[in-house]
Structure formats: C-alpha cells, structure tokens
Amino acid sequence: MVTINKLSYRFGKKDLLHDISYRFRPGVLNLIIGPNGAGKSTLIKMISRQLPAPTGTILYGKQPIHCFSPNSLAKMRAVLSQQVDLVFPMQVEEVVLMGRYPYFNGKPAREDYRVCQDVITYFDLGKLVGRNYNTLSGGEKQRVHFARVLAQIWNKKDTELRYLLLDEPLTFLDIYYQFNFLQKLKELMQQQPLVVVGVIHDLHLAARFAEELVLLKEGSILASGTVNEVLSKENIQDGFGIEWTNVFTSFLHVSDT
C-alpha cells in the first residue's frame, strides 16, 4: 500500500500539486491520467522520492519514505521511465544486471545471476543476450529496461511488498508493445506482491487495463475510482476540455455507461 496524505508541491510560484491524498492498493493496476501540466509526473517523482516532499506525507506500508536509505529504497521500489539511452556501448545482460547493483558490492552473487536469468526469460530477451544495447530497436531497448527495473525488485520468495512506478513508459512504443507491456505487468502482479502506480497518456489503454484510475487536473484529484466511474462524460469534458462525443466512440466497448 502506498498512502499519500495532504501532498503539495510548489515550484517557484506555481502550485504543481495541491493537497492530494490517496491510497494506492497492492495487486491492482493504478493508473494516473490527466491533461498536460496536471502534475502526473510530479506525483510519480514524489512517490519515488526523486523529488522531496516538503509538505504532506508519503508512506510505503506504514513507513514514511524519507526514513529509508537510498540503498534500501532501491531494493524495494523501482521506476520505469521513458526510453533511456546509453552513452557508451554495453551488452544487454550487463544492462539487466545493473538492476541488481543495490544488492551486491564487488561481485554479483549467484542469486543475482539467477534473478537476471529469470527476468530475461520472463521478457523473452534470450535472443538479445550478447547484443550491444545501443544497436537495439526502441521496443527492444524498452523491454531490456523493463527487465532491468524488475530485476531490481524481483521477489519470488517473501511476501514483502515491492513498489513499481511507471513514468509514461509507453510513450515511444508502438501499439503491439504497449499491449505487450501492460499484459506482462498484469501477469506479474498475479505472481508477486506489488504496488503498481503508473502515469499514462493513452485513455484507451487506461480504460482497458487499469483497475483504479486517478484523474488529475491542475494539481488536484478531479476523480478517482474504477474505470467506469472516472471516465464519465462529465469527467472527460471537465478534465481534458474536449467533447465527450469525440472520444466516446473509440472506447465505447469498454466503458459504456
């Protein structure tokens, strides 16, 4: 469970987030939607402690996140962001192994190699092993990154919760990989205890895959709840300022209210 309580964030004179409280439950896909500048990425960055939280609290379970050391935080929460490029060439399996860096000093343990093998199998990356990361296509790179990020919080043994945050990870991917990612993610949530919170732009994908939606507008929560509750005619018009009928037909089949 991730609990945020009365969270605000100011940058200069602008209120990016204003008094936000919410609970993200484990085992369900929580997606945050909203127009540009609504504060979605700011919220994800605060939950992942990339940004400090000067006012309000963020709890992982019952612990405020500022209590964790950088290393122990790295072992329990991972962030998948947009495609990352490497400055120097590196092999795919080395990139995946980076996800295990918080766990060892010097030489990787057998467990670390096992986890890498697990995630490589899970994401069908076997064929890419041995390749130079920089020569991969965008979709392949993002799959490698997904594998690396999950290697960081891979947890098959204990029941301790891990936290996975998604910061618009699908932006540069084609529709096949977008579906592929979200499906893999849903599968994984069945197998491992995870809290997943993501920011996504595509309302169709949100409607199709999310269990819980949060609609942000101008730094406040406009609506939250199930897909049907959040993607209502009024909310779409209020939140995005476009006519309901323009989007209506396209995801009619999932949220026919």
Next chain:
Amino acid sequence: MLSNKKRRLVEIGLLVGLLISVLFSAGIGAVSIQSEEMFSAIQKFIQNKQNLNLNERIFMEIRLPRALLCVLVGASLATGGSLMQALFRNPIVEPGLIGTSSGAAAGAALYFVMGAQLPVLFSTYTLPLASCLGAMLATALVFFLSSAGESKSSSTTALLLTGIAVNAICLSAVGFLSYMARDPQARSITFWSMGTLSGASWKAVGITGLSTIIGIGYAFRLAHPLNTLMLGEQEAMLLGIRIQRLRLTILIIQVILVAVATSFVGVISFVGLIVPHLLRMLHGSDNRLLIRNAALLGAIFLSVADMAARLWLKPAELPIGILTSIVGAPVFLLLLPKTNYF
C-alpha cells in the same frame, strides 16, 4: 564485446606487455643494459652490497626508477581519464578538464618565477609541492564553485563549465608568468608543461607509488556506481547511488592520482584521453574492466612513449608530452572511424 575467455586473454596480454615494456625501457638507452646485469644489480641491491659496477649503477639509480615512475604515472593518468569519462558520460573528457593539470602547471610556473625569492624549505620537493598544491587548489575551487549553485540534477554540467573557466584562469596565469619570466625560467616553464621523466628518483617512485596504489585501489570500488551513471543520473539515483557523494569521491581520487603524478613529471597530455578510448574499442565500456585495464595500458603506453622520447633524437631527449600527442593523436584519428558507439 568479448566473452569471458577473451577478457582474460586481454588482461594477460596487457600484463605481459607491461612486463616487456618495463624491461625494454630499463634496458635501452645511451648505454644498453643486459638482463644479466639487471638481475645482478637487483641481487646486489637486495644483499645491500656496495660494489655495483657502472652499468649496474646506471640501472639501479637511473633506469629502474624512471621505468617504474613511467608505469605509475601512466597508470594514474589513464585511470584518472577513465573515471572522468565515466563521470561526465562523455568520451572526449580527460583528467585536465576539472582544473587538475592546469592548476599543477600554474603552481609549477609560480615556483619557477618566484622560487628564488621563497625560502627553500623543502629542498628538491619544493617544485612537486608547489604544483601539487596548485592542482589541489584548482580542483577544490572547481568543486566548490560548481556546487554553490543549487540545482542538483545539472551539477555535472556545472562541474564541466566551472572546470573550463578555472582552466582558463590557470592557463592565463601560466601565460602571464612565462611572459614575466626571464629567459631560463620561461624555458623551465615550457619544458615542465610538456612533461619529462628525466628527474625520476626513488623518492618520486615511492611517493607516486603510494598515491597510485591508493587512488587505483579506490577507483576499482567505483566501477559499479559509474556503470549506473551510463543510464543517466536519474536512473543511477533510483538504483540507490548517492550522486553528490560519488562526484566528490571521484574528484578526490582524481586529485590523488593526477596531482601527485603530474607534480613529479609535468603535464603529460593525451594519455588520459586515448587509453580509455582504445580499451572501449577493444572490450566495451564496462567500468569494471575499463578501470583495471586502463591502469595497465596507461602504464604500457607511457613506458613506450618514454622509450621513444629517449631514443628518437638520441642523445638529446624529446619532452614526453610532445611525443604522447604527436604519436597518440594521429593513431587516435585513424581509429576513430572504427569506434562503435552506436
């Protein structure tokens, strides 16, 4: 990209290459020294006998310290270069970037011009001390100026820009001092900024040896954090790396390695740039391999360069800094189109 077996092979090759180049650089020169003489000299030295013949004495007092100093300085500069390139995530960076070498040059120039006025407190160490202090001051200045402005995410850029500015200040100080200097002083400044190993002594070897071992030993431990930096600072932080602390640690190691090495031999350019590059072409950019092999290849590179510097215009000696650039740069240009950074 190499398999484990080939990686091992590269390492063994480098070690053998180092051994050979040390033997050659100790043996070749105005007087050539046979390997039997080297062994007997070392034997006598260990048994603390005084009856060394001329060749044995040349070997023990001139050649061997010089060969060892070459190894240490080459290793230091190349390791410093790999650390800088990894920190700045930029393949064109070298140790001079954050003011270390130019600070050393300014310190040395100040000594050459003002040295006579200063009380000679540290005898032969005054010059190394002056340049080492200059290097430390310049690097510290770069660090504090760049971390004064508070935007943590961009402070590597701040470090780079501050480094360029401080470099400019130091180099203009060197320029001013050479302009003010009388002729012999000005010549000393010029020679020093092109580097020379002719002043090698056992004391220099001892001090540089200590700094090299400490610096490189510590650098090994940074391989993992530096690898994560290849993903960008954000991603590195998400993997639990304390960037600010890492940056400071690298700067300190850099000063230990480069300032001390430079203070004994002057400014030797290009080693810190070309050696990590060559290795990246050979086996990729994994810093775990890069840092270790850079020390070895740097040592080989400088030993060979020093040999060439002594032999090219025999009996005169070419400044080694000129040689590293004049040979290194064209080789580098030839190899550049073959790099696969993509």
